[in-house]
Amino acid sequence: MAENGTDCEQRRVGMPKEQHNGSFTDASLLNEKKQRDREERQSIVLWRKPFITLQYFFLETLINLKEWSLKLWHRRGMVGSLMLLVSLLTVAYYIEGAHQQYVQYVEKKFLWCAYWVGLGILSSVGLGTGLHTFLLYLGPHIASVTLAAYECNSVNFPEPPYPDEIICPEEESVEGSISLWTIISKVRLEACMWGAGTAIGELPPYFMARAARLSGAEPDDEEYEEFEEMLEHAQTAQVGMTILYLNLTLFPP
Incomplete structure (x- = not known):
């Protein structure tokens, strides 16, 4: 009986140690598997494994097309209304008439807004060059x-030639009638469109991170930390340069 009791106590003492060792083993195996998966993902590039890369690309494209087609089919009423609206706008654009002056005005404003939105997107994306379109264009x-x-x-x-060229108006104005708010109201459209473009440029990485989180895939720790640090430095530098340029522009020494 005493020997049996001693054996039971030894088993009870030994079980947590074995479980503890088992948890360490599972963690090490999991880390090794993550490392192998990471190396395998990094090796799947076009110049090393072109056939596998193209195969995954086409499969992912087909899956995305299928998902988008199903989403469009579920929203077929909205899609039909949008196509009808586009058709009416196209007819109004090409038919001659008294409405053409309004069409040209809307077209000019639309292209002007699209220009600044595009510059905002380029400033946010950067394309690997650190392109800051505020300093190059908006400023x-x-x-x-x-x-x-x-x-x-x-x-x-006078419009035209503004905004391509700035010419003073013929009528005389009161001296000192220009204020900071007057200038802001003149450039608010360009500034708002540029800001909207920078916000749009931040959407792709957001959706990529959201998709990774929803899929349950954890980002690589080292790469994720480097990305966060780089993003923080870029945002800090961009805000500082913008504030400095605004101060020098609106409040010259």
Whole structure:
């Protein structure tokens, strides 16, 4: 009896140690599997495994097309209404009539807004070059409008040639009638469209991260930390440069 009791106690003492060792073994096996999967993913590139890469690409494309087709079919009423609206706008665009002046005005505004939205997207995406379209395009535009407003004592620039060229209006304006809010109201459309473009440029990485989270795939720790650090530095630098440029533009020394 005493020997049996001693054996039972030894089993009870030994079980947690075995379970503990088993958990360590499972964790190490899981880490090894993650490492192998990571190396396998990194090796699947077009110049190393072109056939496998193209196979995965076409399979993923087919899956996405199937999902999008099902979504469009479930929303066929909205799709039909949108196609009807596009057809009516196309007919109105090509038919001659008195409405063409409004069509041209809307077209001009649309292209102008699309131009600044595109620049905002480029500023957010960067394309690996650190492209900052505020310093290259929006900032100089605001500066030119500001200088012309103080020179002409007005922001009612004749259109055309504005915005391609800024010419002072013929009517005289009161001296000192230009304020900060007057200039802001003149460039608010361009600034808002550029800001909307920067927001749109942030959507692809958001959806990619969301898809990875919903799929249950954990990002690689090292790569994820590097990405977060790089994103934080980029956002800090962009905000600092924007504030500095605005201060130099609107409040010159």
